[in-house]
Amino acid sequence: MFLTVLLSLFTSALICRAAPTLENERCGKPGEKEGATLQGNWNAETYSPGTVATFTCVNGYIREGPIRMACIEGSWLDISRGQCKNIVCYKETVINGIVQYTKETYRDGETVTLTCNEGYQIEHNPEEPRTCTAHGWSPPLKCVSKKCIQPNLPNGYIRDPYRFPISPEAYYNYIYYYCDPGFLSPDRKYYGTTTCTKTGWNPEPKCYKKCAVPTSDSMYAIISYTTRSRIYIEGDKLRFQCYKDHMTSNGQISGEIECLPDGKFFGEKCSKIGQACGEPPVVQFGDITEIKQNSYRSGSSVTYKCANYYKLEGKEFITCRDGEWEKEPVCRGSCVLQQTVMALNNIYYDKSTEIENGLTIQFECMEGMVSENDLRATCGNTQINYPKCSAGRSCPPPKISNAILSPEKQDGYESGSSVDIKCEDIFVLSGHINVKCENGQWDELPQCLKPCTIIPNSLERNHIELLPSESAPDILEHGTELNVKCKANFKRPGSVIASCYDGVMKYPKCFSGGTCRILQSYLDENFLELDESHDNEVFYEEGETVSFKCKTGYRNRNGLTGTCTKSNRQPAEYILTYPYCEEESAV
The missing domain is CATH 2.10.70.10 (Complement Module, domain 1)
Known part of the structure; x- marks a missing residue:
């Protein structure tokens, strides 16, 4: 009734707008509403009858329904009762x-x-x-x-056409890889296998340098070989026993040597006691500071220095001990990133062009490109393996009903580009307002949820009616709640609110008699869920049958319905019977 009168007054005001306006029929500036601000320019002191004010919500608030007021007979009256609610x-x-x-x-x-x-x-x-x-x-x-991306494999390669990334749950969650000549897998083969797990590739795919095996005569010692094949890779160790009248530089008659990444075994060697040494070892990109001699007495030392832009790793000086020089140092050079190579590989690194030896860095793909392999790379003595990115697959225009795309492209969107999503008027966005195309796949797309209309037959069927003070618009946005009341001689425990959800009005139901309430604890005890046909209704009247279903992994022998019945106790109670589900293995 209130809505009819209000609309009638508003219509009359619009019809009469051309007639001379009495001063007492004009309105001042519209009043404030919580969390809302007026749209447009409102600098005038008074406004004529029929003027409509539209509000929008300020930051931190979300609009539920349209918010409009009209100037009618000198007062601002609500013609739609939306509101701004705190986010x-x-x-x-x-x-x-x-x-x-x-x-x-x-x-x-x-x-x-x-x-x-x-x-x-x-x-x-x-x-x-x-x-x-x-x-x-x-x-x-x-x-x-987690998914496993293509591993970075120095000194090796992946030959088969796998589709990365690979999920740990995939049926084929393992790969084969192959090592370059002179390198072997941890199994000492020219190939290896690794499996994608939740923690990454296991075992770590790696190709190790194969070491040349020294002979006993070259070591002046008896070597204890640990494998019949005598195939050793970096990290492997061998024990030895010096020949008679020989010992190591630290005075031991036995010791251990280890296979290093340069493909050579390193460690103390046996030599005849007091034997002199020949020329000191040659160090690439370095030299000794003294004048070189042909022979050095046992106990004498030389000092090394690296060339410019190279850094010395190891001992600066080494000593001749009983015919054997101590391990010489190494001169390591830094890596200088090549802009032309990075451009060809569609990658960039914006922190520095000079990378210290041994340092691992993370490259980035250029805009719209996707990585073909691991974007991390390590500088190894002036050399670095550049990763590669390529153009990802484009995405077709996202299909979202009742949405407006910005920018809108009919021929698709390049990989790496994004689009803003806005819903048409009276539709409500659910999800991200911006989605990105990544190699032919969109991020999770949002939805534009539909509005609702009130159906009189549904009000009647659920024994409810609108409140006299509640003005129900013709269209309700998704998420709008509407206060209703039970009809005469009907009742319902708790609040009585109808709501709009994606184009479907959800109405509460009122009852003429006693009611039973669904209890979550009873559902859990009996391993039950409410059947979808009940639309999550929690109240049922006397004599009504309720349908259930078993939770996943459970089943029932004797039927999945219950009935709301009145007990014989005083005062009367209403009880809902629950069926029982058992584990499938127990049935």
Whole structure:
């Protein structure tokens, strides 16, 4: 009734707008509304009858329904009763992850930090904090299983056409790799296998340098070989026993040598006691500071120095001990990044062009490109293996009903580009307002949720009616709640609210008699869930039958329905019977 009168007055005001306006029929500036601000210019002192004021929400608030007022007979009256509500985000439990919450609720723009358990990674933009928005946490609080990217394999290669990244749950979750000549896998073969697990590739795919095996005569010692094949790779060790009248430089008659990445065994060697040494070892990109001699007495030393732009690793000086020089140092050079090579590989590194020897850096793909392999690379004595990026597959225009795309392209979007999503009027966005194309795949697309209309037959069927003070618009946006009341001689426990959800009005139901309530604890005890046909209704009237279903992994022998019945006790109670589900293995 109120809405009819209000619209009648508003219509009359519009019809009469051309007639002379009495001063007492004009309105001043519209009043303020919580969390809202007026749209347009409102600098005049008074406004004529029929003027409509539209409000929009300020930051930190979200609009629920249109908010409009009209000037009618000197007063501003609501012609639609939308409102601006505080944007609030609540704590969520994250499967396989932990959120560092500091309070119970968060306002618009506030952030939290998400950490995923071992073997899991943050879905969507892991480097960004999770922010409270009008549509919930964005990006979402979600951890997903890690996938294995193509491994970086120095001194080796992957020949077969695998499709990376590979999931640990995939049926074929392993790969074969092959080593360059002179290198072997941990199994001492020219190839190796590795499996994708939640913690990465296991075992780590790697190609080790094969070492030339020394002979006993070259060592002046008896060597204890550990394998019949006498195939050794870096990290392997061999024990030896010096010949008679020989010992190592540190006075031992036995010792151990180790296979190093340069393909040579290193360690103390046996020599005849007091024997002189020949010329000191040659060091690439370095030399000794003294005048070189043909022979050096046991106990004498020489000092090494590297060329410019090279750095000495190891002992600066070495000593001749009983015919053997100590291990010479190495001169390592830094890597200078080549801009032309990076451009050809569609990568860049913007921190420095000179990389210290042994340092691992992370390259980045150029805009719109995706990596073909691991973007990390290590400088090894002036050499670095550049990763490669290539143009990713483009994405077709995202198909979102009732959405407006910006920019809108009919021929698709390049990999790396993004598009803003906005819903048409009266539709409500659910999800991210911006999505990105990555190698032919869009991020999770949002939805434009549909509005609802009130159906009189549905009100009648559920024994409810609108409140006299509630003005129901013809169209309700998704998420709008509408206060209703039970008809005469009907009742319902708790609040009586109808709501719009994606084009479907959800109506509460009122009852003429006693009611039973679904209890979650009883559902859990009996391993039950409510059947979808009941649309999560929690109240049922006397004599009504309720349908259930068993939880996953359980089944029932005797039927999945219950009935709301009245007990014989005084005062009367209403009891709902619950069926029972057993584990499938027990049935």
